[in-house]
Amino acid sequence: MVLIAAAIYSKNGKLLLCRQFLSELTKARLQGLVDTFPKLVISEKNQKEHTYVETDSVRYVYQPMDKIYLALITTKTSNIMEDLDCLRLFARIIPEYCRSNDESEVFNNVFELIAAFDEVVVLGYRESVNLAQIRTFTEMDSHEERIFNQIQIAQQKAAKNNMLEKAKEMKAKKKAMGGVSGGFQGGFGRTAQSGASSTPAAPFKAPIASTDFGSASADPFKGKPKTGGSGKALKLGAKGASEDSFLQQLRQEGQNVSDAPSKLDRVADVIPEVNVRREPVHVKITEKLSAQILRGGGLKSAEIQGSVSLNISDPAFTTSAIHIQNQSQSEAKLQVHPNLDRKTWQTDSVLKLKNVNKPFPPNTDIGVLKWILPLPSEDELPLNITCWPNQLSPGVAVSVEYTLTRKNMTLENVKIAIPLPPSTAPIVSECDGDYEYLKSKSTLVWSIASIDETNETGTLEFEVPNGDTEHFFPVNVVFSSSDLYVDLAVTNVTTFEAGEPVAYSKETRLNTDNYQIL
Incomplete structure (x- = not known):
């Protein structure tokens, strides 16, 4: 069989959709074939469930569907049984994408219908496909893509859960750290004041380095602001x-x-x-x-x-x-640091506490x-x-x-x-x-x-x-x-x-x- 085009009409003969399958046909010729069908159907009194009409050059195989007509334009030499079988497949495609067989539904889903028609006929010849395959092809479903998306979702959930656990851990450690750091710094201050020097030393604070617990100590090395000329x-x-x-x-x-x-x-x-x-x-x-x-x-x-x-x-x-x-x-x-043994550092390059009773926090x-x-x-x-x-x-x-x-x-x-x-x-x-x-x-x-x-x-x-x-x-x-x-x-x-x-x-x-x- 050679299928020239597929078309959908309203009951009053208005063209709703037309898909051409042969590129050799000119636009004017196709327009003439499309306009001829409503006149032939109106003049046909005895309409059946599956019917066809012919002209001198083409055959129209069509089927009434509630408020619309589905028509296939074929050559007169094509096999009528194959034409009717192809018509039945086209008739099953329309309810797959339209909730009802009327003009508005066809207009709302015109591109989906054209894409489905293209899966049935290629260059005028029918492909060996069924309705389930057409649905799969038009959805462009990919097993690899589904697997990839599932992995992405799982990774996002795992990252979110890990973030929540880390946040709880950081909060707990920050609370625990707040209770011990003050005592260590205060001990340094008391040690500095009780030394032999008459000038009291300021408490030595932790350097810039940040911790894994989300807190940062003060910077002890930041000097006075520099001003230019x-x-x-x-x-x-x-x-x-x-x-x-x-x-x-x-x-x-x-x-x-x-x-x-x-x-x-x-x-x-x-x-x-x-x-x-x-x-x-x-x-x-x-x-x-x-x-x-x-x-x-x-x-x-x-x-x-x-x-x-x-x-x-x-x-x-x-x-x-x-x-x-x-x-x-x-x-x-x-x-x-004032709480460390300066002599041990100068002689042996060892950082060691002066008093073992005042340990590091x-x-x-x-x-x-x-x-x-x-x-x-x-x-x-x-x-x-x-x-x-x-x-x-x-x-x-x-x-x-x-x-x-x-x-x-x-x-x-x-x-x-x-x-x-x-x-x-x-x-x-x-x-x-x-x-x-x-x-x-x-x-x-x-x-x-x-x-x-x-x-x-x-x-x-x-x-x-x-x-x-x-x-x-x-x-x-x-x-x-x-x-x-x-x-x-x-x-x-x-x-x-x-x-x-x-x-x-x-x-x-x-x-x-x-x-x-x-």
């Missing part, structure tokens, strides 16, 4: 005020203006936490690097703030002694050693960033380059954030690494997974259609490293009295705090 500060402040007034004026005139971010403070959030399997005694050595670098070269300020902190999870080891090996050649002055990060190391020159920094914006007509071409200046360090998760003019998408022509345009923050973030001697230099080049050279500063940089400036290493942890070894874990990490090119 008065002339330069006034100049920068005046420019910011003029830009703000200009943007405010545009908003008053009804313009939608977005603020250009001055810093990308949240870029540091992308640096993942280093997960270390913790033993009963966990020693963490951390350094934070702050640097203010001038865009034309030179260093405004730079320093390293470091600390050694303990977290003892087993109360049996709250009097442990930490053996440190100092391999650093730097001039950093190490300061020991368990499950709390406690700072025991700290230092500050100023960096006198730009050559002391691990990474040098150069940003060269060139004014075009119109637009700006920007070239950014990094150079690893300390060859003995490996930097990880490096993110270089370059501010852009508001609502301006960059056109990147060259990038060593990956980049991401943060439209909401008007910032281009250049990402390098790791920088070492194998890729000690890299370049990012892009253009923007508007703006000026001042829009691309300050450049904010974040990275981390397991290599420290002050090279301290934990060699052993022992009990206070017997000196027996204690199972311990250690963690060393350098992170950036405020690394900017101004």
Whole structure:
């Protein structure tokens, strides 16, 4: 059989749907065949359940269905029995997608019906399919997709349950920690006041390092706020005020203006936490690097703030002694906690309590050693960033380059954030690494997974259609490293009295705090 087209009509002869299966037929010819059928049916008085009418060139096989007609247009040479069998299959398809056989239901489901018709006839010839197969094909059901979705749902539920359990655990540990940390810090304060020195010492608080319990101790190394030169500060402040007034004026005139971010403070959030399997005694050595670098070269300020902190999870080891090996050649002055034995540290490099009756509090990060190391020159920094914006007509071409200046360090998760003019998408022509345009923050973030001697230099080049050279500063940089400036290493942890070894874990990490090119 050769099936030319399938059509659905209303009782008064209005065409509701027509699907052509032969591409050789012209539109005018098909229109003539479609318009002929209502005239032939109206003139046919004796209508049966399955009927057909013929013209000189085609045969119409049709079936009345309540308020509609279903008609198949075939050639006169086709097998009438096959035509009727195909008509019955088409008649079963319509109730599958339409709740009733009327004009409105056909209109509402016209595309579903056409898709089902296409599964029955291909290029004028019927396919060997049944109603169940047609339903499966049109639904485009995939067993693999169902399995994938079920796995996704199961993973989401597991993650949610894990999150709730962690939240309960963190809340309980935070409550327990609040009851013991105050006593340890208070003991330090009383010890300092009862010493031989006439100047009372402030209580020594835990360093910046965060805990697994959702709490963070105060930062003991944060100095007085630094202020720049008065002339330069006034100049920068005046420019910011003029830009703000200009943007405010545009908003008053009804313009939608977005603020250009001055810093990308949240870029540091992308640096993942280093997960270390913790033993009963966990020693963490951390350094934070702050640097203010001038865009034309030179260093405004730079320093390293470091600390050694303990977290003892087993109360049996709250009097442990930490053996440190100092391999650093730097001039950093190490300061020991007032409650520790300073003489033992100076002679044996051992961090040990003065009084065994005042142990370390368990499950709390406690700072025991700290230092500050100023960096006198730009050559002391691990990474040098150069940003060269060139004014075009119109637009700006920007070239950014990094150079690893300390060859003995490996930097990880490096993110270089370059501010852009508001609502301006960059056109990147060259990038060593990956980049991401943060439209909401008007910032281009250049990402390098790791920088070492194998890729000690890299370049990012892009253009923007508007703006000026001042829009691309300050450049904010974040990275981390397991290599420290002050090279301290934990060699052993022992009990206070017997000196027996204690199972311990250690963690060393350098992170950036405020690394900017101004």
